[in-house]
Each structure stands twice: as structure tokens, then as C-alpha cells.
Amino acid sequence: MDESVSTIPTMGFNVESIQYKNLSFQAWDLGDSSDRDRIGVSQKEFELMLQEAELKNAVLLVLANKQDVKGAMTQAEVSEHLGLPSIKNRQWAIYRCVATEGTGIEEGFDWVANAIKNA
Ligand SMILES: Nc1nc2c(ncn2[C@@H]2O[C@H](COP(=O)(O)OP(=O)(O)OP(=O)(O)O)[C@@H](O)[C@H]2O)c(=O)[nH]1
Numbered sequence: 001m002d003e004s005v006s007t008i009p010t011m012g013f014n015v016e017s018i019q020y021k022n023l024s025f026q027a028w029d030l031g032d033s034s035d036r037d038r039i040g041v042s043q044k045e046f047e048l049m050l051q052e053a054e055l056k057n058a059v060l061l062v063l064a065n066k067q068d069v070k071g072a073m074t075q076a077e078v079s080e081h082l083g084l085p086s087i088k089n090r091q092w093a094i095y096r097c098v099a100t101e102g103t104g105i106e107e108g109f110d111w112v113a114n115a116i117k118n119a
């Protein structure tokens with residue numbers, strides 16, 4: 001997987017552009033599943049992100065990473081904290097993953113590829 005890094009200065013968190021197969025994704029690092037202290041901040045950043053006009057028609061994939069870390073929030077917990085169940089105006093999905101083992105990520109990206117195809 002090739003990736004290049006870029007940052008949007010007006011937003012206080014990291015954005016990366018990721019190329020996967022023939023697709024280009026924008027990825028926001030809002031923290032991870034093991035970081036319970038930060039999830040409140042993540043939720044606020046997430047809310048602002050969803051308000052971006054540019055992302056109005058974007059499909060949304062949340063990767064709940066570091067699922068191997070003891071005491072990490074489950075996928076359901078991450079989903080609740082971010083308020084995913086109340087999102088009705090766009091396609092979204094959440095996948096559990098362990099980036100260091102490479103599990104879950106491709107499944108998530110494949111979901112995006114399909115979601116875009118069917119949009
Ligand atoms: N156990 C575990 N470690 C991971 C996973 N994904 C990334 N890491 C490790 O987490 C560390 C921090 O990586 P990043 O997330 O890029 O860095 P960061 O966002 O500045 O720091 P964090 O607060 O840890 O997220 C690195 O050592 C990674 O190897 C994972 O799924 N499981």
C-alpha cells in the first residue's frame with residue numbers, strides 16, 4: 001500500500017491520503033480504540049469532520065484499531081462514542097482492526113470500494 005502524508009492546517013488532526021487498488025481515500029487519525037481518555041475529543045473532531053461540505057457525499061469507514069490491546073474499546077463502544085448509529089444521511093461502516101498484524105484493514109477498504117460502486 002502506498003501512502004503519502006498531507007495535513008489540512010485548519011483542522012487540528014492528521015489527514016492522510018491513502019491509495020488502495022484503484023481508489024484514493026482520505027484518512028483521519030482520530031485516536032484509537034485503546035485511548036479511552038481521548039475518545040471525547042475524537043467524537044468532537046469527528047462531528048466537525050462530518051460537517052465539512054467537501055465530505056457531504058462521502059461514504060464513511062471507521063477503523064477501530066488496536067483491538068489486540070487489553071482493555072481497548074470494542075467496536076460497539078467506539079461506534080457508540082462516535083454516535084455512528086444516529087448517522088442516517090450517509091453510508092457508514094465500522095471495522096475492527098489490528099494494523100500491526102494487518103487484520104481488518106483490507107476488509108474495511110473493500111467495503112468502501114463496494115459502497116462507492118453502489119452509490
Ligand atoms: N498493539 C497495537 N499497536 C499498534 C496498532 N496499530 C498501531 N500500533 C502501534 O502504535 C504506535 C503508535 O502509532 P501511531 O498510532 O502511528 O502513533 P500516534 O498516533 O502518535 O500514537 P498513539 O497514541 O499510540 O496512537 C506504533 O508503535 C504502532 O506500531 C495495533 O493495531 N495494535
Ligand SMILES: [Mg+2]
Pocket residue numbers: 029031032
Ligand atoms: Mg495513533
